[in-house]
Amino acid sequence: MSSDHDTAFIDLRAITKRYAGVTALDSVDFTVQPGEAVCLAGENGSGKSTLIKIISGVEPATEGTVRIAGKERPYLNPRISAAAGVMVIFQDFSLFPNLSVAENIAFATQLSTHERFFKSRATREIARKALDRIGVEIDLDARVETLPVAQKQLVAICRALASQAQLIIMDEPTTALTEKEVRRLQGIIRMLKDEGVAVIFVSHKLAEVLEVSEKVVVLRNGKKVAEGPATDFDTQSLTYHMTGRDVPEVPPSEVMAGAETLMHVESLTKEGSFADISFDLKTGEVLGITGLLGSGRTSVAKALFGLVAPDAGSITVEGKPVPTGDPQAASMARIGYVPEDRLTEGLFLSQSILRNVAIGRLDAHTSGGFLNMAGLVDEASDWLKRLKVKAPDVEAPVQSLSGGNQQRVALARWLSRAPRVLVLNGPSVGVDVGSKADIHDIIRDLASQGIGIIVISDDLPELLATCHRILVMRDGRIIDELDGRSVTEDDLAHRLAS
Amino acid sequence: AAEAHSKNIATVVKIAGIQWFNRMEEGVNKFAEETGMNAFQVGPAQADPQQQVALIEDMIAQGVDALAVVPMSPEALEPVLGRAMEAGIAVITHEAAAQQNTAYDLEAFVNEDFGANLMEQLATCMGGEGEYAVFVGSLTSQTHNQWVDGAIAHQEANYPNMTLVGDKNETFDDAEQAYTKAQEVLRAFPNIKGMQGSASTDVAGIGRAIEERGMEDATCVFGTSLPSIAGQYLETGAVDGIGFWDPAVAGEAMNKLAVMVMNGEEVTDGMDLGLPGYESISLDGKVIYGQAWVNVNADNMADYPF
């Protein structure tokens, strides 16, 4: 044990982090050896990001000592930490939307070398090298804001690679990546390890976690509950440690025989995004739409809810045409949409949980121009209870909830409107295993009540666990339609990548 | 006698702190010293009629005996001055000939005559012919418009060979704006020979533009201003002459009138207020006119150090 501490690149002892009222980390010991890949696992809110923030100097620890490269660091900030060789790929990427790809990649490196003047040629060189290393082609002069999410994530990864890092920390680096890019990332991690660079890897995708890491550390409620070589764990046992219970996935039950067509989409086309999208959705059916990066799935999902105006094509719900390109019309036709990025698109973070749910049902509780507050509170509380949202107080701001609970609040808003069709874009992105299974249960339950559900996802197990049918998209077109109950994960992965 | 010493007289001016009203305050203070009354001057921080209304409200609330007001916008003050008079406060105004709710309005002169007086000098300088332009601080300022209208009328009646070019140019009482407007006038009307300003900063801005182009001798510039503002341009000849009335005397005269009203004394046509320019006033209804204008040029500017 003590020798562990002696050789460690990162050596945290008895770290406690308290935010007024919350203990995010509770006396955690944590070491990383040079060249070691450590996996940090835990449910939402278990303290993973907090631990990373302490190592990278973004937040100070309340108690405990931090040693980096053998030196005690009583005072740490991002600059010192970076100078010591710690690079982080943050959960939210932390990029500069207004700057070019090249500058985004090179900025941290240039800061760490105490560069005073800005040289654009050197900047491009640094960026080019980093991109070459993972073999991606991105326009160096493009502004980051114009890139799709997945490319943004790649830029964030390149930024970490660009510097002479001793340790690269990846906080859920794969959420926006498709299988193919995840494979490439895993390759990079192996390469880094060979070069003696240590890696801390946080992910909710348990299979990929186990594949690349040597050591696994599991956090629960801010405490370290398990630690050991990766070979000692499998998905099952990891889940058990994270949640403290077993979470089995059940496959979806059959669609009711003779179910009627609920939604009909005909030749939906949008220049440059998707073309000729046609499909039917039956009552009680869960339809998956999947595809690689840039395949157009998000655009299709948004088009169904009127957020993207298609150039051609039509949508009908229960036989009635729905005007396209108008979210209000879609919502009137009882289509619901839970967006991909709940922090910026889905929720009003500073507002109360109650208001976040109620916003969808204000008109129904208005009489004589005024709101019936009691009715509103009752209804919202009821939905929060039905979705098992763990909240101390419905008046608390929604930002005080963990990711999984936030996602349920977003769901509650739409469910309270009794939708006929619910479009779920990445329903469990960044949600922990326990909550994920719960959300899948909710999806199956809703379908059994006759709601038509469209799940957009690239999480294959998720698709298999919830969908009756799966549409595969490539280059903006539907190229395959699979039976969700008979297809296997390998088969699906193969069709996606081919 | 005892009550004469305990009177509170507030002089409320358009805006606090600027030279013009500081000079007026000298007159008010002189009056206070000589009579032993509690005469003082206040003014809002911003040139906004509503602020002046609020200030007068506060004065009424604290129970002054008399108000001497230089309205920013006479119409806007009617209601509040009406309330003041109802409360038994003696109200005297200045530069507001149309004011209804006042015991007397004091005018240093008939505005149109003052404008004509400036025009007379301008026309003489221009030799009675050529293009000229006029400037006002703001199109919403009544006195500025009266001066300019009086000047134009005087020109039309007496100097048929002179022509007014362009509109009334608005300078927002800002020397910088007057400067750019003057530049523009010089560009748009290259043959221009004369300019007449109204706001005290107008001739300063005009003078600067003239000086920059080296046209001091080719042009004639007259306007209302103060020696402290226009002095440097009078020296170089960029500005040829200015006219004004001494605000200190006006301030003193207002306070004097206020006391007369409080004591129930009658003001009559041809009366002598015992102040320079107001030796023989003419009374037209409630409006008291003096002949208190002062014409200043490079030769006599040293006599007026403000």
Place this chain on the structure above:
Amino acid sequence: MTDHASTKTITSAPEFRLLIIAVFVFGLMSVLSPDRFLSAQNLTSMAFQFPEFAILALAMTITMLTGGIDLSVVGVANLSAVVAAIILTQFADPAMPASQSVIWLSFAIAAALCIGALAGLVNGCLVAFFGLPPILATLGSGLVFTGFAIAMTGGSAVMGFPDTVAVIGNAQVLGIPVPLILFALLAIVLHLILTRTAFGLRVTMFGANPLAALYAAIDINRMLIKVYVIAGLFSSVAGLIIMSRANSAKADYGSSYLLLAVLIAVLGGVNPYGGYGRVIGVVLAVLSMQFLSSGLNMLQVSNFARELIWGALLILVMVINTHAVTALRGSFAKTPK
């Protein structure tokens, strides 16, 4: 538990600190100048003074809640007043019997409100449909509205109203000044709109996260237009009060009220980036400003110093609020599990 929590939220709200400031200023002025500040004369005088800019501050508040701002409030106020004044001077004779002039007065009021609504509609469309940043949209439209008022009047004041016009700005009902009554009504109306209607909730939510509002299928354009129309209507009411108190209308009345209205709204705890703001805070801010202002006038403190004190007060309140917020942040983030 709930008892404890609610008292805690009341005392920790920024509005509570404003209440303390208002009471403190009132107390201070009463002590410094007891016979004059506390006189009935002064209290009514203050009640006559603040409603016009306080109403403008309310208009500012609702636009700020959406993360916008309305820099055209003074322009709208003057334009509506000018239109009303022109109607009154054209059709109503000052010598007309009161019963007849009341009809024309109501007509003029209706016209002024229409102008206010119309101007608000223009602002709303600029912000909603054309996507202009509100600060520039209303800066530009404010110039246009003022410009129309100048063009319609040639820049001079419009005056010569029947006596009934004076009622709006100068009369008292049961000893309460009419402008104060109007302000109180509008403040209550706005408070109810913001807290008790679907529209009000949407306004705040939109201010908190416009993108999420789009994804929640809120009709954003309609909501924004309503917001600016309400601001325009409020401004025109302020314009009518100014007109009545000045017994005339002119394009440049109240030019100092714009910054004052912004200052009051912000001092009142409204977040200028949207998502938070309460009418009670704005009311308390208005009162503090008026107590301070009248009190300082009585003490014959220079009016320039007043500006200095306002600015300092604003920053002081912000420093206190921000620090209180940092200290309290944890009390919201309760353990979710």
Place this chain on the structure above:
Amino acid sequence: MTGWLPKDFWTRNETLVAGVIALFCIIATLSDPRFFTITTVSDLLRASIVIGILAVGAMLVLVSGGIDVSFTAIAVFAMYSSTVLFLAIWPDAPWPLIFAVSVAFGAFLGAFNGFFIAFLGLPTLIVTLGTLSIFRGFLLTFIGSQRISDLPPDMRDFSRGVLARGTTEAGNFYSIPWAALALVFVIVLTWFILKKTMLGRSIYAIGGSVESARRIGINVKWTQFFVYVYVGALAGLAGIIHGSVGRMADPFSLVGLELSVIAAVVLGGARLIGGYGTLTGTLLGVALIVIVQNSLIVVGIPTTWQSVTIGILILLGTGVPAYRAKRAAARAG
């Protein structure tokens, strides 16, 4: 076809503003051929100096993700108090010294803003709204409220100094004052900071995302502090130039101009959300506002309609790109 042009050339604000300027000039020339002369150009240049310097400062603040409405108050404060100071202690001081002191005053007041914004983390709009009142109130209460025309003689000499002055053969007068060099200096210095130093890039980065900047180790507080000090210094410079060239220290001038300056900067493509803004755009925005404000007589717009005209110009200038951006965003989904 247009390979040498930047890819987004036709959709940039700069292009649009330049187009509007060209269009306006054509209309003005058609309505009065005398418009298109060297006189007009030199007059407009002179009118742009002070606004230009202020606009460069305002642009920097917008880029950093803030907004500053106090810079006009800083400019007047620095100008007036340095004038008063030198009149009291050394009226014959050389102008560069007086200028330096004004710049230092400006930087000092900017540091106030910087302190509250960078170190206490208060919202920029509120802080600068407050300091606008404080600086102005302090100046008028404690330093003075009178216009001063008897400036130190060397300041007057500065205003008489010209780089070029004369009359063309066609009889068109022109004059370029020394002060134009100050604008050039400010532009070059700011260009260098923004484009060639890590500090400048950090300002853009902070404007893009403060949190990201903090996380990759940019010293956000000191960068913000620098921005406000620098802007204060620029305001001090603009103020003293305004005073000496106008040959009057007027404590009531400039304040009230802040929103028009910000409008000019936004016209030039800077965004209120931060992270975007270029010097070219800013200067074009200033040029447009100055040209229109100073050419309405030539174009024949009656004085009573001028404020309507300028209002419509601001609406069009900011509305067209805003509308285009909105449409583009809607198309992209």
